[in-house]
Amino acid sequence: MAKQCSVNRKDVPEGGSPMCDDTRAKLLPALQKVQKEKGYISNEDMQDLADEFGIHPVEVHSVVTFYAFLKTGKQGKHHIRVSNCPSCECAGSKEVFAAFQKELGISGGEVTPDGEFSLELSSCIGMCDHAPAVMIGERLVGNVTPEKAALLIKECKEGKGAYTGEYSPGAIERKGDILLKPVEPYASLKKALDIGRAEVLQEVRSSGIKGRGGAGFPTGVKWNLAAAAQSDRKYVVCNADEGEPGTFKDRVLISEYARTVFEGMAIAAFAIGAREGIMYMRGEYASFLPALLDVLAEMRKDGALGKNIFGRGFDFDIEVRLGSGAYVCGEETALIESLEGNRGEPRNRPPFPVNTGYLGDPTVVNNVETCVAVVHIVKNGSEWFRSFGTENSSGTKLLSVSGDCEKPGVYEVPFGTSIEEILKMSGAKDTQAVQVGGASGICLGKKDFKRQISFEDVPTGGAVIVLGKGRDMMDLGRNFLEFFREESCGQCTPCREGIPVLLEMWENIRNNGLTEKERSKLYSLAETMQLASKCGLGQSSPNAFLSIIESFIEKG
Numbered sequence: 001m002a003k004q005c006s007v008n009r010k011d012v013p014e015g016g017s018p019m020c021d022d023t024r025a026k027l028l029p030a031l032q033k034v035q036k037e038k039g040y041i042s043n044e045d046m047q048d049l050a051d052e053f054g055i056h057p058v059e060v061h062s063v064v065t066f067y068a069f070l071k072t073g074k075q076g077k078h079h080i081r082v083s084n085c086p087s088c089e090c091a092g093s094k095e096v097f098a099a100f101q102k103e104l105g106i107s108g109g110e111v112t113p114d115g116e117f118s119l120e121l122s123s124c125i126g127m128c129d130h131a132p133a134v135m136i137g138e139r140l141v142g143n144v145t146p147e148k149a150a151l152l153i154k155e156c157k158e159g160k161g162a163y164t165g166e167y168s169p170g171a172i173e174r175k176g177d178i179l180l181k182p183v184e185p186y187a188s189l190k191k192a193l194d195i196g197r198a199e200v201l202q203e204v205r206s207s208g209i210k211g212r213g214g215a216g217f218p219t220g221v222k223w224n225l226a227a228a229a230q231s232d233r234k235y236v237v238c239n240a241d242e243g244e245p246g247t248f249k250d251r252v253l254i255s256e257y258a259r260t261v262f263e264g265m266a267i268a269a270f271a272i273g274a275r276e277g278i279m280y281m282r283g284e285y286a287s288f289l290p291a292l293l294d295v296l297a298e299m300r301k302d303g304a305l306g307k308n309i310f311g312r313g314f315d316f317d318i319e320v321r322l323g324s325g326a327y328v329c330g331e332e333t334a335l336i337e338s339l340e341g342n343r344g345e346p347r348n349r350p351p352f353p354v355n356t357g358y359l360g361d362p363t364v365v366n367n368v369e370t371c372v373a374v375v376h377i378v379k380n381g382s383e384w385f386r387s388f389g390t391e392n393s394s395g396t397k398l399l400s401v402s403g404d405c406e407k408p409g410v411y412e413v414p415f416g417t418s419i420e421e422i423l424k425m426s427g428a429k430d431t432q433a434v435q436v437g438g439a440s441g442i443c444l445g446k447k448d449f450k451r452q453i454s455f456e457d458v459p460t461g462g463a464v465i466v467l468g469k470g471r472d473m474m475d476l477g478r479n480f481l482e483f484f485r486e487e488s489c490g491q492c493t494p495c496r497e498g499i500p501v502l503l504e505m506w507e508n509i510r511n512n513g514l515t516e517k518e519r520s521k522l523y524s525l526a527e528t529m530q531l532a533s534k535c536g537l538g539q540s541s542p543n544a545f546l547s548i549i550e551s552f553i554e555k556g
């Protein structure tokens with residue numbers, strides 16, 4: 001099959017398959033550099049980059065306008081993003097935003113007259129365990145109060161780097177006996193090199209592990225397909241986009257277990273025959289980049305990356321690329337488009353990335369947690385891994401627990417753990433509902449608290465948002481629908497047009513209650529969106545709203 005590759009279309013020879021190189025892939029990093037240096041990307045900058053990349057300026061403009069972090073108008077020297085995810089809203093982000101507005105004398109989307117500050121409301125920034133959270137420039141700041149907002153502005157004016165209330169890793173709960181325990185550096189990678197490719201593939205397959213990013217595709221099957229694909233170039237991509245509202249466990253893995261994540265990528269690369277790896281990390285986590293580059297440098301020094309790894313003739317290296325504020329880029333084909341320097345628009349599938357991925361070559365995309373889990377599988381064996389969890393969901397799962405609970409944090413639980421047990425662990429009291437799986441997940445009321453986290457019962461990429469007594473459940477539905485309206489890439493009609501209609505229905509139900517006519521219209525639209533949307537974003541966008549209607553509106 002001819003390679004499908006959007007890179008350097010101009011190089012496609014007549015009648016031949018595209019010759020993919022990574023020239024165009026450098027466009028997004030180039031735009032990010034201009035954005036960082038100047039605070040925005042001007043028409044002249046776009047023209048310059050168009051000339052440099054040999055493409056039309058319209059193409060550059062279309063990429064710039066896709067990503068929330070790339071701006072065509074001037075931003076303040078200190079750009080403040082206030083997260084409006086449900087956990088941050090529960091903890092008072094609206095009041096924090098109002099305090100910033102008052103202190104700065106500007107509204108969201110505006111810049112102060114002296115050009116020092118700009119302000120905006122933002123989708124989840126992955127700091128729900130420190131809600132309410134804000135981003136100032138690249139820095140993540142947690143536990144912000146309206147009083148602290150004034151202090152933060154003062155500190156920015158004084159040029160201080162250390163903002164009060166900054167994210168401090170030690171402050172949150174970490175409960176886990178496997179993935180959150182330190183491992184002996186490189187023991188698994190060395191073992192993988194000893195036992196050989198076929199046995200690694202077999203162990204991962206036998207472990208039954210399913211991807212931890214949400215979709216739950218069996219990792220062993222994915223690796224075997226990529227290993228069998230015929231190509232002299234293959235890639236391993238670690239998906240560290242973590243944009244699902246309520247999820248932050250990958251942030252903890254990246255910032256505290258980076259070497260293990262990279263070791264997992266190296267094992268995947270060895271198994272499928274790849275020499276290049278890329279971690280695609282959400283722009284919100286840009287402040288972790290220097291530390292990640294240090295870890296990579298150390299691994300090269302240790303002989304665990306680079307040429308001839310541990311003297312066994314295996315070459316592999318990793319680079320880290322940043323996203324630019326687009327949730328849909330967590331979807332693996334949108335991620336690949338983004339890596340190639342394009343708008344992060346999901347592709348049609350098939351072909352699947354294992355055959356036709358980055359630059360048209362076979363590519364394995366795995367979640368950060370999946371990469372960590374395989375390090376433990378290779379070390380301890382598939383049977384050991386299967387001893388945790390349930391028949392169809394082997395192993396443990398990291399959960400990001402936030403919202404109305406005493407101890408928000410990252411909890412590792414074996415699959416099969418009930419919602420009730422999770423509430424107990426995190427010190428949640430008087431719980432009205434639990435949103436599992438973020439905006440694309442479902443909302444469970446009390447009657448469902450005995451249900452279990454597993455692929456066969458309540459699947460989740462990791463987000464668990466606790467909603468206490470008195471929380472407005474319809475408001476939660478509004479929050480998610482507005483999130484999806486903002487994040488839809490707009491490529492296909494059911495998603496682009498359906499989400500605003502769902503929001504209108506929300507308004508109607510809020511004002512007039514749920515009539516039979518509205519109910520049947522809602523279910524019919526939701527079904528169309530679930531069936532006809534191109535990617536998981538559109539397909540899952542009605543889920544939370546429907547479950548809220550089912551559990552909290554229809555039945556009482």
Ligand SMILES: Cc1cc2nc3c(=O)[nH]c(=O)nc-3n(C[C@H](O)[C@H](O)[C@H](O)COP(=O)(O)O)c2cc1C
Pocket residue numbers: 210211212213214215216217219239240241242243244327328329330331332333365366367368370371535536537
């Ligand atoms: C809208 C959307 C967003 C997604 N975001 C992420 C993400 O942030 N991280 C992630 O690992 N997977 C995400 N996924 C799932 C990926 O498409 C893909 O299934 C996953 O990265 C594969 O890795 P795994 O098999 O290890 O789970 C997302 C899917 C959709 C539809």
Ligand code: SF4
Pocket residue numbers: 328345346487488489490491492493495496533534535536537538539
């Ligand atoms: S479903 Fe939505 S996000 Fe996905 S491709 Fe269609 S418009 Fe884009």
